[in-house]
Amino acid sequence: xxxxxxxxxxxxxxxxxxxxxxxxxxxxxxxxxxxxxxxxxxxxxxxxxxxxxxxxxxxxxxxxxxxxxxxxxxxxxxxxxxxxxxxxxxxxxxxxxxxxxxxxxxxxxxxxxxxxxxxxxxxxxxxxxxxxxxxxxxxxxxxxxxxxxxxxxxxxxxxxxxxxxxxxxxxxxxxxxxxxxxxxxxxxxxxxxxxxxxxxxxxxxxxxxxxxxxxxxxxxxxx
Numbered sequence: 001x002x003x004x005x006x007x008x009x010x011x012x013x014x015x016x017x018x019x020x021x022x023x024x025x026x027x028x029x030x031x032x033x034x035x036x037x038x039x040x041x042x043x044x045x046x047x048x049x050x051x052x053x054x055x056x057x058x059x060x061x062x063x064x065x066x067x068x069x070x071x072x073x074x075x076x077x078x079x080x081x082x083x084x085x086x087x088x089x090x091x092x093x094x095x096x097x098x099x100x101x102x103x104x105x106x107x108x109x110x111x112x113x114x115x116x117x118x119x120x121x122x123x124x125x126x127x128x129x130x131x132x133x134x135x136x137x138x139x140x141x142x143x144x145x146x147x148x149x150x151x152x153x154x155x156x157x158x159x160x161x162x163x164x165x166x167x168x169x170x171x172x173x174x175x176x177x178x179x180x181x182x183x184x185x186x187x188x189x190x191x192x193x194x195x196x197x198x199x200x201x202x203x204x205x206x207x208x209x210x211x212x213x214x215x216x217x218x219x220x221x222x223x
Contacts (some may be wrong), residue, residue, distance in 0.1 A: 021139055024065050027057040028163035028193040031070060031119075037157040038072035039169065042152040043141045050172035051154060051180075052098070052136030053189040054091060057129070058163040061195040064088070064103075064124045071118045074151035080144035083107050083150070087121045089134045097177035098134045098170055103127040103177030107140070117155065123199035128198055134170055135191065148193055154189040163193075 039051055067086065086105045094101030105122055120137075139152055158167075169180045169187040180187055 014099075021090055024196050025059055025061045026162055026192060027059045027061050027064075027195045028055050028160065028191065030055075030157045030160035030165060030188055031190045031192050032066070032161050032164075033157050033159060034190070035158055037156045037185055038151075038153050039171075039180070039189075040151065040153045041137070042142060050136050050138045051189075052087075052089075052134050052170050053154075053187075053191065054132065054134045054166050054168070054170060055099075055160075055191065055193070056132045056135070056164045057193065057195070059195075061197050062130070063126045063198045064193060065126055065196055066194040067122050067135060068192040068194075069120045069122070069135075070155045070157070071113070071120055071137075071139075072116060072151065072153055072155050073113045073118050076117070077168075078144055079112070080142065081110045081112055082139055082143065083109050083141040084111050084120060085138045085140075087136045088127065088129055089136065090130065090167045091132060091134055093177060097179070098136070098172075102129060102133060109141075113152075113213050127198065129195075136170070136172075137191075156185060156188060157190040158186040158188045160188065174219045 041049075041051060055062065069086070084105075085107050088102040088104075089098035090100040090102060091098060103124065105124075108122065111120055142152065154169075158165075165184045165188040167188065169189060171178050171180050
């Protein structure tokens with residue numbers, strides 16, 4: 001009987017916390033309309049250590065749980081692995097450039113690639129972002145299965161089907177952020193952002209009160 005009471009209490013607590021947090025939604029999507037161009041991060045044309053795109057999210061969900069990025073890898077039939085790093089920045093730098101770091105994935109090792117278009121998925125630990133921010137990606141330690149692969153970088157798409165983006169990208173060079181439109185096209189990279197609603201303060205209060213109640217109930221039940 002005691003175990004049934006405790007189980008019932010935990011069930012109510014779990015359901016309450018579950019219904020207080022919404023499902024993830026797509027708040028930005030620019031993966032539908034390819035422009036047929038890409039920008040080099042690692043290339044025989046030159047390199048950019050860090051590139052990214054300034055985006056504006058749709059909807060009201062601002063707790064980001066994932067981002068998918070479309071990356072060009074050069075040639076048919078070439079496969080291998082690489083390391084990648086994704087970051088989010090506030091655009092509070094000079095002249096609206098990326099400024100304060102919001103989140104950094106750290107180096108994600110052994111990301112596989114192959115074919116011309118690759119979608120890299122990065123899990124984001126429910127990071128709260130503003131309506132407009134810049135995401136960036138860097139690539140390193142490229143290890144093709146055979147031969148040498150130099151051409152790697154984000155693909156251009158436009159227009160976004162969810163959310164919006166200014167017609168430029170950002171790249172970091174010699175310690176400075178630069179606004180890029182070198183190809184004289186709409187410089188928006190392929191990306192899809194998933195987010196949940198920011199939990200209300202009552203959600204945290206519910207969980208905290210529930211855990212305290214569980215402890216009290218266990219003491220009363222002699223557990």
